[in-house]
Amino acid sequence: MPIAYRRLVKADADLLAEFITSEPWPFHSGTATDPGKIRRKVRRGHYNNRQIRTFWMVVDGAEVGLIRMELIDEMPRIDLRIRATHRGHGLGTEAQRWLTDYLFAELPELHRLEGPTRHDNHAMRRAFVACGYTQEAHFREAWPAPDGTLHDTVVYTILRREWTAARRAEPA
């Protein structure tokens, strides 16, 4: 499934509000449920400013996924979510690969990229591995769920040199 990546703009406020509030987001603590608040956040630059960039994943002309990145040199923070209707078709893996390329290219000082996820988020864990990440940590009871349950957190990382070597090995 070919994916186009389109930068979110302020005019997308309604679309984003619909995207976030129209379905539950597993493995996200405290996802916003108030469309007005989301629209205000778009207007205030919470999704696009000097340090934050947000992209839609567009498939067949429809916005089916979202990547929000905080470009912090030492440790970028990433929020990746795909509509339930489009999960399990390889889009998450493709997006993780794309955002890894994007961050190493945009942040020349970035030495390593870390991705935490909940231990039972099997799709995300497999996507990390498919993109060349290695599991480096397992933190017990470190991920609070909205119902108060404390889940384990696992952390995957990729080093710049691993990313570079993988790119060199890609067929031309």
Ligand SMILES: CC(C)(COP(=O)(O)OP(=O)(O)OC[C@H]1O[C@@H](n2cnc3c(N)ncnc32)[C@H](O)[C@@H]1OP(=O)(O)O)[C@@H](O)C(=O)NCCC(=O)NCCS
């Ligand atoms: C996590 C998420 C981004 C993964 O994207 P996706 O498009 O569903 O994943 P993919 O289709 O690329 O699958 C990745 C791998 O997980 C496997 N997989 C997919 N869904 C799975 C599931 N429900 N259970 C177990 N494995 C699963 C796939 O077979 C694939 O493994 P493989 O490469 O060994 O074949 C997506 O499911 C999502 O948005 N989930 C809700 C929000 C979320 O969890 N975001 C991440 C927070 S850290």
